[in-house]
Amino acid sequence: MKKAVFLIVYPFLWLISKLLFPIFYLISDILFVIIYHLIGYRKKVVQENLLIAFPQKTEKERNKIEKAFYKHMCDMFLEMIKTLSISKKELKKRFVYKNIEALTELEKKSKGVIVMCGHYASYEWATAINFYKTNNKGYAIYKKVKNPYFDKLVKDIRANLGTTLISSKEVIPTMMRNIRAQQKSSYYMIADQSPKKGNQKHYINFLGKEVPAFVGSEAMAKRLGFAVLYLQVEKVKRGYYEASFVSLAENAENFADYKITDKFFSNLAQQIKRKPEYYLWTHKRFKHAKN
Template sequence: MQGLVFWAIYPILWLISILPFRIFYMVSDLIFVLVYHLIGYRRKTVKENLRLVFPKMPEAEIKRIEKKFYRHMCDMFLEMIKSISISEKELKKRFVFTNLEYLRKLENMNKSIIVMCGHYASYEWMNALQLYNLKFHAFGIYKRIRNKHFDRLAKKIRGRYNGTLISTYNATEKIRYNEENGIKGYYAMIADQSPKINRAKHWIHFMGIRVPVFEGSDRLARKLDMNVVYLQVKKKNRGYYEATMVPVTEDAQKDPEHYITESFIKLLEEQIRKKPEYYLWTHKRWKHRNEPIPKNAEIIN
């Protein structure tokens, strides 16, 4: 059954991926009408989230951000499909890294690098990093897709430029193995996910609301002495992004506990407040805000 679903959908995805960009974004406009106006996909969640984190914002402004967000979300979804066939030249033109020299400096320290990402702007074309002759291998930590055929496709897309996907199920084990065997790498991690409430051991204020937070990047960096950067992506124009690797720490083992997590949250909040339309508001990041904090949990701030 999984195979039938995949082979019914994949040809459509491939055809979309090879469209010229002008027509490609016309398709995105049509999807926006379908998703926003006709289906109303998670509009209640989006509106609730915006009102929650911007309680003093006028309703007209909430509406403006909501619409701009949905347009961006549709673009981002289509750009993920575009990854199937986009050329190296086009990818480097559309996803530009501003400070590769800083990454080369970090590589010379001979320590692996955790790249902390949020659900902001887009990280779909981050695999362009592998096109710049950096010394370290690029790994992306991802949640495995249930359909094994789509999961294989995701790995194939990420592997086009020699990148490797690692499932969240065995990420820690794989990273430790690499470190023990001298394999240095960039590890891209989505760090603003919402933990399951029964695994919520740490809580933090995010956009003014206390929520549980994952501390995996923080713990790994300190335990394995890894450098940490924040992937700050700015959407410059439709289909064009600028990525800057913002330093978080170059000496994780000397940093106070939770420093990395707190720094990441602050950097992400700064981007959201400046241009909120590029955050993934369909993401139920604040769903546990009213849950009682477990007695054995730690409040970071």
């Protein structure tokens, strides 16, 4: 059954990926009408999140953010599909790394690098980093898809950009194997997930609420003496992004526990406050908030 679903869906995804960008974004506009107006996908979750994060805003202001978010979410979903066939030249034009030297210099000096990313703007096209000359072998950590055929598709999409994908369970073994082989590496991790119940070791003030923070990225960096960067991605206009590396720690061992995690969430929160429509509001980020 899983294979049958994949075989039916895949040709449509491939055709969409080959569309010219004006038509491609017209499809996204149609998808927005279906997802937002007809289906109402996770609308209640989005509205609750926005009310918690921005209680000072009027309902009209939150509704404006809500609609803009859904339009962006549809764009980003289709942009992931576009990665199936997008050229290196086109992607480098649309996703620009402004200060690649901040990464390469740190790669030279450190044992390894962890790049902490948020669910903000475009984390799909961030793998364009593979088209730049860097010193370390790069890995992107992802959550495995239950359908093995779609899981392979996700890997194939990233492989088109030269990305080595590893699941969260493979991170530690891969790190230790690379250290033994003296292979200096950089690891790109989405770090703003809400930890599972029982793993709530540290709470942060995030958009006015005390919420548990995922501390795995910091813990690994401290254990191995890695440097840590924050990947700050901004949406310039539709289909165009700029990314900057922000230093969080040149050597994580030198920082007090949770300091790096706090700095990461502080940077992310500043971005969200400036342009909240580009954050992924469909996740229940406040579900384990205190009070």
